[in-house]
Amino acid sequence: MRIVTVTNQKGGVGKTTLVCHLALAGVERGLRTLVVDLDTQGNASTMLARDAAVAQQPGGAAALFAEAPIAPTVTPNGLHLLHGHQRLDEVDQRVELADAARVRDRLRALPYDLVVIDTPPAIGLRHLGPQVWADLVVTPLEPNSFSLLALGQTLATIEEIRTIRPGLENRILINRFTRSSGQQNRYIELLGEHVPLTRPFLTLRVAVSDALDEGVPVWRFRRADRETRETWMELCGGLIGG
Ligand SMILES: Nc1ncnc2c1ncn2[C@@H]1O[C@H](COP(=O)(O)OP(=O)(O)O)[C@@H](O)[C@H]1O
Ligand SMILES: [Mg+2]
Structure with missing residues (x-):
């Protein structure tokens, strides 16, 4: 089993987008995901x-922390899902990091080849725990001044x-990159002086969000350009493949 956790205490950097693509890549490769x-x-x-009501229901990922039976939902594309919902924040108050380490054993005992974990944009148990369980932690960053400012915190957490x-x-991944932006290129250069950056970089493309709106990864989306399809497929294949 390979556990891939996607994390960044900042919101809007592309964690959820990457999680969906990694999971869909897993299913396409025939991995139990x-x-x-x-x-x-x-x-x-x-x-x-493909159902907004799923995030209104209790249970889901909370079962991992509660010794409750683990009962994933099976999605139309064949993924198994322990869903997120409003009341997951109760886990932060109830569970300590030491207990969360036990969750790893529960996860490892499940019959999957690939587990992909999406985390909230906040420091806390649901952010740290999944990094302790993981084989690989991926941190997407948008190349801007905020990412540079947050980098110290990100690196401290990794340490x-x-x-x-x-x-x-650990992999640091550039997302929402605009190649023509001199400013972004300067930030990437500065980031690269502090941490190794994973390649290829992911550029800002509306097809990425449009594809997920239609429930498909960008490499299956007819309006996506070829480079975007190939980049995402190559990157996701590399991250799930080990
Ligand atoms: N490479 C990309 N190109 C275009 N839009 C993107 C890209 N990556 C993410 N987005 C969009 O940016 C927004 C934030 O992404 P999301 O994955 O929800 O971030 P997070 O989970 O870190 O908060 C979403 O609207 C998503 O569709
Ligand atoms: Mg998210």
Whole structure:
């Protein structure tokens, strides 16, 4: 089993978009794939289940923390989903990081090849726990001044997790990149001086969000240009493949 956690304490950087694409890439490759949505907004759940009502129901990902039976929803595209919902924030008050380490054993015992975890844009148990369980932590960043400002915090978190999980693989990924922006290119150069950046970079393309609105990954979306399709497919294949 490979557990891939997508995280960044900042919102709007593309975590949920990447989670959906990684999971859909997994299913396409015939991997038994589980998505764990730990965000109270449940956007990944709504998107993948093709049903807004799913994020209104209790249960889902909360079962992982509660010794309750783990009962994933099966989505139309064959994914298994432990959905996110408003009441997931109760987990933060009830569960400690030490207990959360036990969740890893529960996850590892499930019959999946690939587990992809979406996390909330906040520091806390649902942000740190999944990094402790993961084989790979991916942090998407938008190349702007805010990302640079938040980088210290991001790196500190990675170091903290590394003390618990020395072998953990980390990837910093540029998303929503506009190649023609001199400003963004300067930020990427600065970022690159501090951390290795995963390639290829993901550019800002409306086809990416439009594709997910229609329930397909961008490489299956007819209005996406060829480069965008190939880039996303290559990147997702690399991240889920190990
Ligand atoms: N590469 C991209 N090109 C175009 N839009 C993107 C791209 N990545 C993400 N988005 C859009 O940006 C917004 C925020 O993305 P989302 O995945 O929800 O971020 P997060 O989960 O980090 O809050 C969404 O509207 C999403 O469709
Ligand atoms: Mg999100």
